[in-house]
Amino acid sequence: MTLILSLLLSFAVPTAHADAKPNATVKGAKMSKAQQRKQSKANAREMELLQRSAELYWEGVRWNDTEKSANFIENSAARLEFQAWLDTENADHKLIDVKIIGVSVQSIDDKDSPFSRTAIIKVASEGYTMPEQVLKKTIKAQEWYRTSTGWWLRWTPPELTPTP
Numbered sequence: 001m002t003l004i005l006s007l008l009l010s011f012a013v014p015t016a017h018a019d020a021k022p023n024a025t026v027k028g029a030k031m032s033k034a035q036q037r038k039q040s041k042a043n044a045r046e047m048e049l050l051q052r053s054a055e056l057y058w059e060g061v062r063w064n065d066t067e068k069s070a071n072f073i074e075n076s077a078a079r080l081e082f083q084a085w086l087d088t089e090n091a092d093h094k095l096i097d098v099k100i101i102g103v104s105v106q107s108i109d110d111k112d113s114p115f116s117r118t119a120i121i122k123v124a125s126e127g128y129t130m131p132e133q134v135l136k137k138t139i140k141a142q143e144w145y146r147t148s149t150g151w152w153l154r155w156t157p158p159e160l161t162p163t164p
Contacts, residue, residue: 043105046105046117046146047103047105049150049151050103050105050119050121050144050146050151051100051103053072053144053150053151054100054103054121054123054142054144054151055100056068056071056072057069057072057153058098058100058123058125059098061086061090061095061098062095062097062098064090066082066083066086066087066090067083069082069083069086070082070083070086072151072152072153073152073153073155074147074149074152078155078157081157082155082157085157085158092129092130093127093128093129093130094127094128094129094130095125095126095127096126096127096128096135097125097126097127098123098124098125098126099123099124099125100121100122100123101122101123101124101139102120102121102122103119103120103121103122104119104120104121105117105118105119106118106119114147115145115146115147116146116147116148117145117146118143118144118145118146119143119144119145119146119151120141120142120143120144121141121142121144122139122140122141123139123140123141123142124137124138124139125137125138125139125140142154
């Protein structure tokens with residue numbers, strides 16, 4: 001009887017080890033799914049933050065609040081130049097409506113990069129210029145980038161046209 005019991009136990013032990021491997025694989029898959037959910041939530045939060053940043057930027061542009069819009073320019077020297085440029089642009093151009101119509105985000109895997117993500121935002125706007133007051137609809141694409149401090153608009157000062 002003892003012999004039969006030991007034989008049964010010897011067969012049962014390898015089977016138990018064989019079952020442990022699939023359980024470990026299932027646990028690994030569950031962890032992977034949990035990590036995927038966590039990553040998905042993080043991506044959704046990033047998209048919300050980007051969307052809100054772009055909305056605040058365009059709200060400032062629409063209502064001629066250059067300081068509000070300039071808060072999304074990372075470099076402080078460029079921020080002042082941006083405010084002056086936007087004041088000039090808004091002097092004869094009035095926006096009636098602005099809508100974000102598309103957002104495309106890409107992660108940057110390069111550890112040496114100061115950016116963790118970049119984005120292209122497409123914006124549809126309606127406005128007119130003074131004194132013509134002819135309604136014009138435009139679609140613009142903007143580049144944004146993400147650093148550890150937030151989302152920033154990539155803005156390059158327009159080149160000054162040389163006077164003859």
